[in-house]
Amino acid sequence: MNEKSISLEIKKIDSLIVRKIIFYNKDSIYQLTPAQIVIIKYLIKNKNNIVYQKDIEKKLGLRKSTISGILSTMIKNGIITRTESTNDLRSKEIKLTDKGLKLDKVMKKKALEFENLLQKNIDPKDLEIFYKVTNQIQKNLEGEEKC
Numbered sequence: 001m002n003e004k005s006i007s008l009e010i011k012k013i014d015s016l017i018v019r020k021i022i023f024y025n026k027d028s029i030y031q032l033t034p035a036q037i038v039i040i041k042y043l044i045k046n047k048n049n050i051v052y053q054k055d056i057e058k059k060l061g062l063r064k065s066t067i068s069g070i071l072s073t074m075i076k077n078g079i080i081t082r083t084e085s086t087n088d089l090r091s092k093e094i095k096l097t098d099k100g101l102k103l104d105k106v107m108k109k110k111a112l113e114f115e116n117l118l119q120k121n122i123d124p125k126d127l128e129i130f131y132k133v134t135n136q137i138q139k140n141l142e143g144e145e146k147c
Helices: 006-024 034-045 053-060 064-076 098-119 124-142
Strands: 080-084 092-096
Touching (some): 006 034, 034 053, 034 064, 034 092, 034 098, 053 064, 053 092, 064 080, 092 098
Antiparallel strands (some): 080 092
């Protein structure tokens, strides 16, 4: 049996990615976390739709309380607004502010730089295999009901 563990290798890479994203954003006045970046990208992608807090919870796979804390920080920094829904008073609509929309251009530039760093010195054929393997791992996990 192989001595390496897929889950441990993924966890190591995840930790390195999170640290590097935080480093890449340290010069930004907002010092965005990876979760905040995903939320901003999601809101930009869905800017013509109503986005509820529960949509963001589902997208990130995090609990309501965790998302509430992240969103509260983003509100405090003037990146988003959270308002009562006109359709469902129990739901909160999340929208980017003008300041939040302006972050898109900066984030795209940094994302491209970061992606180039991740792909540095990796043969395109190896990347193709990597994507195939990670896709299969995702399918394996999505098909499992219990761990």
